[in-house]
Amino acid sequence: MITDSHVLVSGAVSGEVSGVINELESVKKQTIGGRFLVSGKINDTDVHVMVTGPGIVNTVQALTAAIEHKRPCLVIQTGCAGAFRQSGLQIGDIGIADQETCVHLGIEPENEEQALEELPFSLMTLDNLNIKHSYPIKPEPVRKAFDILSETFNICRIKTGPFITVSTITATDKTAERLYRQFAPCMEAMEGSGAAHICLYYNLPFLEIRAASNYVGKRDKKTWNLPLAFKRCNGAVWEILKNFDKFGGFAG
Numbered sequence: 001m002i003t004d005s006h007v008l009v010s011g012a013v014s015g016e017v018s019g020v021i022n023e024l025e026s027v028k029k030q031t032i033g034g035r036f037l038v039s040g041k042i043n044d045t046d047v048h049v050m051v052t053g054p055g056i057v058n059t060v061q062a063l064t065a066a067i068e069h070k071r072p073c074l075v076i077q078t079g080c081a082g083a084f085r086q087s088g089l090q091i092g093d094i095g096i097a098d099q100e101t102c103v104h105l106g107i108e109p110e111n112e113e114q115a116l117e118e119l120p121f122s123l124m125t126l127d128n129l130n131i132k133h134s135y136p137i138k139p140e141p142v143r144k145a146f147d148i149l150s151e152t153f154n155i156c157r158i159k160t161g162p163f164i165t166v167s168t169i170t171a172t173d174k175t176a177e178r179l180y181r182q183f184a185p186c187m188e189a190m191e192g193s194g195a196a197h198i199c200l201y202y203n204l205p206f207l208e209i210r211a212a213s214n215y216v217g218k219r220d221k222k223t224w225n226l227p228l229a230f231k232r233c234n235g236a237v238w239e240i241l242k243n244f245d246k247f248g249g250f251a252g
C-alpha cells in the first residue's frame, strides 16, 4: 500500500461532494475499485473525493478500494441526513458524529418496543475494543472540526453528537421516538457505520460531517430541503479542507 498524506472525502451521491470537487485545483480523474475518484488540491492539501453509492455495502467496498490504492491521513464522510427533532438540529444544520451505531446489529427482542440485545460475538476486536454495534470515533479530529466550523461557518447550528446508521429510512414518528430513546442520536443516515468500521480497521482518523435535509420520522416532502443540505455539507467540508494546515492536521 502506498502511503501519502491526502484527505479522502466520500459521499453517497454526487450532490453530496460536487461542491468540494468544484473547488479542487490541478484536477485528476480516475476509476478506483469501479468508483469515480477525483483528486486535486485545496490550498496545499491533497484531496481525493469519491462517490461511493448509498448504503453500508457500497461504502465499505469503495473506501476499502480507495484506502488500499493510497492510504489517506484522514477520511471525511459527508452528505445529507435526517435530523432528530429532539437533538435541536433543524433543516440545513450541521452534525459531526462523535460515535456511530448500526441500529440493525443485535438479537431480535421479544417485544419490538424493546432495544435489540447485544450480539453474542464481536464484529471486530482491536486492542481493547470489542465492537458489537457501536463504533467509537477519535475525539481529537471531531473537536478540531467543530472548532474550525464554529469559527468559519456561522450560518447555521453546528452540533457534535452520536449518529445512527439505518438500512431502512425511518418514516414514522413512532420509530423515530424509539430510536431516540435507545440511542439519543442527533442524526440518521445510511453509510456512517460502514465508514467508521473501515477507518477503525485501518486505524485512520475519521470524520462524519452531515447537513440535515429532513427530520427523522413521518415523511413530509414539503419540509425536505436536499439542495440546502448538499450546499451546507459541501461548504462545511470545504472550510475544513481550506483550514486543514492552520489547525495542525488531524493525525491525533
Ligand SMILES: O=C(O)c1cccc(C(=O)CC[C@H]2O[C@@H](n3cnc4c(=O)[nH]cnc43)[C@H](O)[C@@H]2O)c1
Residues within 6 Å of the ligand: 012, 013, 054, 055, 079, 080, 081, 082, 083, 166, 168, 169, 170, 188, 189, 190, 191, 213, 214, 215, 216, 226
Ligand atoms: O430523492 C429523494 O427522495 C431523496 C431522499 C433522501 C436522500 C436523497 C439523496 O439523494 C441522498 C441519499 C442519502 O441521504 C441520506 N439520508 C438523508 N436523509 C435520511 C434519513 O432521514 N434517513 C436515512 N438516510 C438519510 C442517506 O445517507 C442516503 O445515502 C434523495
